[in-house]
Ligand code: TXA
């Protein structure tokens with residue numbers, strides 16, 4: 001790829017964004033492919049670069065929770081509580097959109113996803129940029145999300161104008177998405193802000209995910225590596241599968257779920273780089289961060 005495309009210059013990233021270009025943005029979850037959310041042509045380039053269908057809405061990233069009312073047509077009380085307690089952090093809130101929010105960002109919907117990421121470089125870039133940055137994960141559509149600048153370069157190469165290298169993402173899986181445009185709110189995607197935490201903050205007011213928001217991009221197959229992913233419930237079960245297929249890779253970090261999530265996509269990418277045909281992954285128990293890891297592994301296993 002072109003020399004100078006990867007670096008740590010927030011100045012350079014600002015210049016690219018100001019010219020309607022695309023910047024790979026480090027966040028605490030995964031790298032995003034960012035463009036000025038109020039520049040329609042720039043946002044269209046995100047879809048073209050990723051190969052993403054136009055009806056999959058994008059998350060708007062802002063520097064601080066104070067900017068929520070600038071992007072929301074209305075701030076439901078659940079959104080106000082979650083923004084106040086969880087931002088900056090790995091949480092996206094769906095709220096009714098403000099009138100100025102471009103329909104290319106929301107896929108024509110009347111809601112918008114907003115998030116304040118907790119990564120020092122993202123915070124600095126967003127604060128100096130001032131506006132919102134529309135950013136999906138910086139991978140080709142349907143592939144595993146990137147958690148390092150090298151992953152972004154491998155996936156998108158020169159199709160991205162500048163890759164801001166903020167090191168490996170500490171969380172490693174995408175943000176929790178809470179739809180606050182419905183009552184009671186729903187968790188559309190599990191993440192590091194857990195369902196248990198959200199439920200406690202909202203005094204138990206949470207409904208199962210269903211309805212039109214859920215349909216917007218929540219596909220059964222997603223986050224898929226080239227390797228076939230076989231899911232098992234215990235290390236013992238994994239070992240018996242590996243015994244019958246010695247070339248299979250064992251993926252099991254169930255003794256530390258923070259590390260399981262942090263390294264999950266890097267592990268799946270490493271399997272592809274090595275040409276591994278089968279990954280045998282041990283599912284963590286369905287609680288806390290385990291929900292997010294199970295969700296991504298299940299999608300990686302669905303072809
Ligand atoms: O952690 C993250 O959320 C990362 C980083 C870069 O912030 N971003 C991310 O974006 O994962 P993306 O586009 O890969 O996933 C966002 C998901 C998509 O499934 C999209 O369809 C859904 O959120 N989404 C966004 N806005 C929505 C809306 N208004 N209604 C329903 N779903 C929405």
Ligand code: MG
Pocket residue numbers: 136137145
């Ligand atoms: Mg994505």
